[in-house]
Amino acid sequence: MIVSHRQVLGIAAVLAISGFVLHAASAQTKDQDAHLAIENPADLTKEQAQKHYQSLIRRMSRGYAAAQMDLIRNYQNWPLFNDAPYISATHGQRYVNSYANRMAHNYGTLQEGEELPAGSVLAKDSMTVTDEGNIHPGALFVMEKLPEGTNPETADWRYIMVMPDGSLFGDTMGFRASEVDYCHVCHEAVADRDYTFYVPEEYRVAE
Numbered sequence: 001m002i003v004s005h006r007q008v009l010g011i012a013a014v015l016a017i018s019g020f021v022l023h024a025a026s027a028q029t030k031d032q033d034a035h036l037a038i039e040n041p042a043d044l045t046k047e048q049a050q051k052h053y054q055s056l057i058r059r060m061s062r063g064y065a066a067a068q069m070d071l072i073r074n075y076q077n078w079p080l081f082n083d084a085p086y087i088s089a090t091h092g093q094r095y096v097n098s099y100a101n102r103m104a105h106n107y108g109t110l111q112e113g114e115e116l117p118a119g120s121v122l123a124k125d126s127m128t129v130t131d132e133g134n135i136h137p138g139a140l141f142v143m144e145k146l147p148e149g150t151n152p153e154t155a156d157w158r159y160i161m162v163m164p165d166g167s168l169f170g171d172t173m174g175f176r177a178s179e180v181d182y183c184h185v186c187h188e189a190v191a192d193r194d195y196t197f198y199v200p201e202e203y204r205v206a207e
């Protein structure tokens, strides 16, 4: 059977999205009233999304800070790679932001086959906004590039998910590692970009 490039991409996308939605659903049990939010996300302009994010950002940072992880301390002060929160179909229809620490200096310009240096940390926070106007913080998704050879199965990437109240959902290098194994499985789709998807084109900050 000959399968076209487009078919392969289509299949990959479906697998990818269903995998994440499944995960997002299981995370919901810890995420109090977010279950409704997933079904009816509001369609926001960039300005509206920005305003909602600004109104939540302090509460979000306080929540994640309760995790007491040095890795993500003050991540909101890192370079931000999107010009407004954007809706992420693969992350449970949440509005997300893409931050990267200074070590990850080439995150925005990565060429095929290039890699981010060890010590790079990528942090993606999230919020839900329903069409009834309910707004709440979502999980924080983190990727850390470990020193070469630390974990060959994930190309030395560590994946962590922190819940809005600072509790740890899982960490591939520690607590409930098997619960977050699926992260790398999806990110493998972009192995040629060192496993990073980057930001949708219409939301990229000018370089």
Ligand code: HEC
Residues within 6 Å of the ligand: 015, 016, 017, 018, 019, 020, 021, 087, 088, 089, 090, 091, 096, 098, 122, 123, 124, 141, 142, 143, 159, 160, 161, 180, 182, 183, 184, 186, 187, 195, 196, 197, 198, 199, 200
């Ligand atoms: C079904 C596919 C899928 C799964 C599963 C997935 N991600 Fe992602 N991830 C993406 C996509 C697509 C993007 C970029 C677009 C976006 O933000 O929606 C992304 C972006 C990211 C980013 C920003 C860096 C980048 O890739 O540009 C981080 C950090 C991240 N994900 C962490 C995680 C963590 C942690 C998990 C597991 C808890 C996870 N992801 C699971 C698809 C996935």
